[in-house]
Amino acid sequence: MQNVKGTYDFFGKEQALRKKVQTVLQEVFELYDFDEMDSTILNELDLLTSKYAGGDEILKEMYQLTDQGMRRLGLRYDLTIPFAKVIALNPGIELPYKRYEMGKVFRDGPVKRGRLREFLQCDVDIVGIDGPEAEAELMQVAAEVFKRLNIPITLRWNNHQFLGEILETMGVPSDKKPSVMLTLDKIAKIGNEGVIQELADKGLDAQVTKAITELIQLDDPTFKQISDLYGIVDSKGSLEVQALQELIQELGLDQTCKFDPFLSRGLSFYTGTVYEIFDASSSFTSSLGGGGRYDEIIGKLVNRDEAAYPTVGMSFGMESIMELLRDRPLEAKVPLVVVIPIGEATIPVVLKTAAELRASDIPTGLDTSRRKLKKSLASAASKGIRYVILIGEDEAADGKVRLKDMKETTEVVLSLDEALLIVQKNVL
Incomplete structure (x- = not known):
């Protein structure tokens, strides 16, 4: 008798620590006026595999099953699509609506430190606000959560629209932009040489590849440096970056939140800001959380105006946080x-x-x-x-x-x- 690979039972001190982390998350979420939600684990396969969902990489890791009525179902692989479903099925919900949810999700993917097949996700989402204040508030939430957990973080952020505009000025064809973004997103893992090698395999024009190579070889480029270099000043993406950057500075988050022009997070449903949270000491390399703006999913699900439900969300990686905290001493709870x-x-x-x-x-x-x-x-x-x-x-x-x-x-x-x-x- 043994556990399924990538699944664990939690008890004793480890469960006490998990509960402590969840309590911190819940306290901060409610401090920021987010309502709790509990969405369904089982969902119709058509919903989870829709073109508005997680993309091919996640869909191939989805657990699929058939019930006794021969209905095709799947276990949720994240909390975003079930949340979008709730909003779509309940048009009477007053907007803007802020929710949080902590629940198990399932992915049949590779198992490594901080990445399991059955794991807890902790999400916050805001639907109904199209301005940068929604992203800024979620950045505040992240900063407060990790301050309470005593984990110094760096929140790296970018804008999908802006990155797409840069690639467009370089001559990257529209149908290859998502693939190039995926490759650029790996720069921290595979380095410049790895990125250049992947680009060479995409069949891009030599001048385009050269332009991208010159971009990634810039030393920690700022938003202003890049926008001036490529003449992208008043575009939709650049204006969104400027607006959020001003808010970050006003809120005193600029030491924690760092602009990263290569970040894309790989998921096709992001329409604007994307961000990812990392251990500031770099001793733990896996992401501690991430998210972004996805304005089109809910509208597409209900066949309405794509911009009718502007939404931004953030997910905290419970298993990664636990890996980082596991060796810390925990004060045992004892009766009085x-x-x-x-x-x-x-x-x-x-x-x-x-x-x-x-x-x-x-x-x-x-x-x-x-x-x-x-x-x-x-x-x-x-x-x-x-x-x-x-x-x-x-x-x-x-x-x-x-x-x-x-x-x-x-x-x-x-x-x-x-x-x-x-x-x-x-x-x-």
């Missing part, structure tokens, strides 16, 4: 009080006592292991538990408890209400 029965007859009273403590919002554990009291006390001390309540037959008969302070090494017999006041005063 442990209740121990002395003798079998006192177990009902012990259960009732624990229930009353919990009703007062005091995390309470039970030790009914029937081991020697000395071992139970040693266990509580090793976990840093301050108070132990002992209940023997005499205490049960008198309606009392024996409160043991492990820090002060004192022990007193008193009522549960009195014990409760002491615990609340000293540990809450």
Whole structure:
């Protein structure tokens, strides 16, 4: 018996850390007024394979199945298309609409560090805003999330429209622009030489290849440098970049958010801004999150004006974040009080006592292991538990408890209400 490759069970300290990360994400999402959503895992195959969805690279990794009614279905491979479906099916949703969702997605792809076949995605999306303020707000969300997780990041961003305009001025044919963008997106992984080699295999005109080669050999080019070099100043893409860049500077995000003219993220449905989040120290090379603007998907799904549902989203890579945090020490969660029965007859009273403590919002554990009291006390001390309540037959008969302070090494017999006041005063 073994787990399917690329799937894991989480428990103990690792699950506690995962829960902590999810709690940070949820707190920040709700701080920014995003509503929670829970979309369907099973979807019609036609939806997931539509030309407006994830593209060939993702579709070949999709898990497909047929139900007993011979309907062709698929497991969701991300949270974006199911979200688009929800908006399309509920035209009464008031726009702009901001949602977040944390849920499992499935991809039958290669397994490596930080990349699984069953994994948790954590998404935020804004639909109904076509201005750069939507992208800027999601950048603020990312900065706040990783600040709380104590992970220094670099958020690299670009604009699909702008990159397309650059390639157009170089003479790249329209039908080859997506392929060239994919190659440029790999520059950090395969280097300039790798990019040049891939370009050579695309059958581009020699002058076009030379122009692209000159572009990638520029040393960390800025937006102004590139727009001046190629004469792209008042185009749609360049104006979008300028507007977002001004907002980033106004918000003080310019040290975290860096313009990257080669970033494209590879997915065909992006229509404007794209961004990807990386560990600022570069010790972990996988992406920690990413996203962008996809203005056309929802409108196309419902056969309406493509621009009717301007949308921008960001996905946080839970598994990559976990890989980065896994070796960090985690403060173990322990109960504030442990209740121990002395003798079998006192177990009902012990259960009732624990229930009353919990009703007062005091995390309470039970030790009914029937081991020697000395071992139970040693266990509580090793976990840093301050108070132990002992209940023997005499205490049960008198309606009392024996409160043991492990820090002060004192022990007193008193009522549960009195014990409760002491615990609340000293540990809450």
